[in-house]
Amino acid sequence: MTVLTILRHPQEVIGKRWREDQPPEQTRVLSLARDALCFIAATGQYYPFEDFQKGLHSAPVVQTRDDDFPELKERLSRTEAFFTQLLDDPDSAGEEKLIQVILDTLRFISATGQYEAFSQYLEHLEAEGPPHVVAAFDTMQEAQAWLDHHPAPPRFASILIGNDYHAVMYDRETNFRRLPRARSISYYLVDLEEKGAPVATASFANHEEAEAWLKAQPTPARRAWVKIGSELYLAAYHPHFNHRALYPLSLADGYRDGE
Structure with missing residues (x-):
């Protein structure tokens, strides 16, 4: 194998x-x-x-x-x-x-x-939380520096850069190291949709209000649906990194069966 x-x-x-x-x-x-x-x-x-x-x-x-x-x-x-x-x-x-x-x-x-x-x-x-990540960074520069100096990076795993999922790709024989964008969150949103129609637990007029609400919670749920304007978003939480993110359901577009 x-x-x-x-x-x-x-x-x-x-x-x-x-x-x-x-x-x-x-x-x-x-x-x-x-x-x-x-x-x-x-x-x-x-x-x-x-x-x-x-x-x-x-x-x-x-x-x-x-x-x-x-x-x-x-x-x-x-x-x-x-x-x-x-x-x-x-x-x-x-x-x-x-x-x-x-x-x-x-x-x-x-x-x-x-x-x-x-x-x-x-x-x-x-808790059926968002896709598992091994690290979280604010910028691509920080993530790239981590990968470049890591003595033994993960072979293949997910990390967050800002609110975007990236894959850690590493081959120790060739020392190949890359951080391509990953589609993990899109597939996750599709899976959640298939388990039941999303129902918003809170509504906000704009992104700033939603982000302030999410940031103010001491311990958010791993996942919760909210509405910003007329669009559904998933409020996701990674407790190990205290990382909070809002993902539009539209990220699932194109990844559903038949699309």
């Missing part, structure tokens, strides 16, 4: 075992394994994870107290036990390598002490 697909194919193992009527514990372990794979991908940790699998351990180890994140540690332990048993299950014949990737993912999170980051990511998923 290539570095970009190594975390994608194991999702098939999880999907194959997902049942609508499955016990709650199975839902918990399968969903945690799914989210662990997505966490490594969303944070662009392909290379550190690949090195971890090879025993190179290039990712920094973070020490945590035994009483830090006990519930998450217990879930990781139960999930690891579940997939360890699958390795000996005759029904898993031919899936051993994919199951091992899942186990390596769980162990990578634990070995590198990423309990807080993973916990925050799970909260973000639960």
Whole structure:
């Protein structure tokens, strides 16, 4: 498997075992394994994870107290036990390598002490917040300086420059580094629309009023629909960076099915 697909194919193992009527514990372990794979991908940790699998351990180890994140540690332990048993299950014949990737993912999170980051990511998923970002900058110059001087940038992840999504593209063999515009927010707005017609929770005459309202909230919702003039906007919040943004629903134009 290539570095970009190594975390994608194991999702098939999880999907194959997902049942609508499955016990709650199975839902918990399968969903945690799914989210662990997505966490490594969303944070662009392909290379550190690949090195971890090879025993190179290039990712920094973070020490945590035994009483830090006990519930998450217990879930990781139960999930690891579940997939360890699958390795000996005759029904898993031919899936051993994919199951091992899942186990390596769980162990990578634990070995590198990423309990807080993973916990925050799970909260973000639960809240169905805007597309995950690993960094936020005010200007392209700041973002480019960060990328140029980063010793090991994310392989592929999203960042914010102002209120615009950009992709971090990095290849360590060639030292290729780019920050192209990304369409993450457009696809996200389409998904929200498909889940239900947007209903504004507040209305404003202009952008200045809406921005002042959003800025004044101590802890905004991860997402909320508002109306500015006659147009719908999504008020989005990234708590890790205390970043607040207003995205017009019109950004979804051209990305809906059939358009």
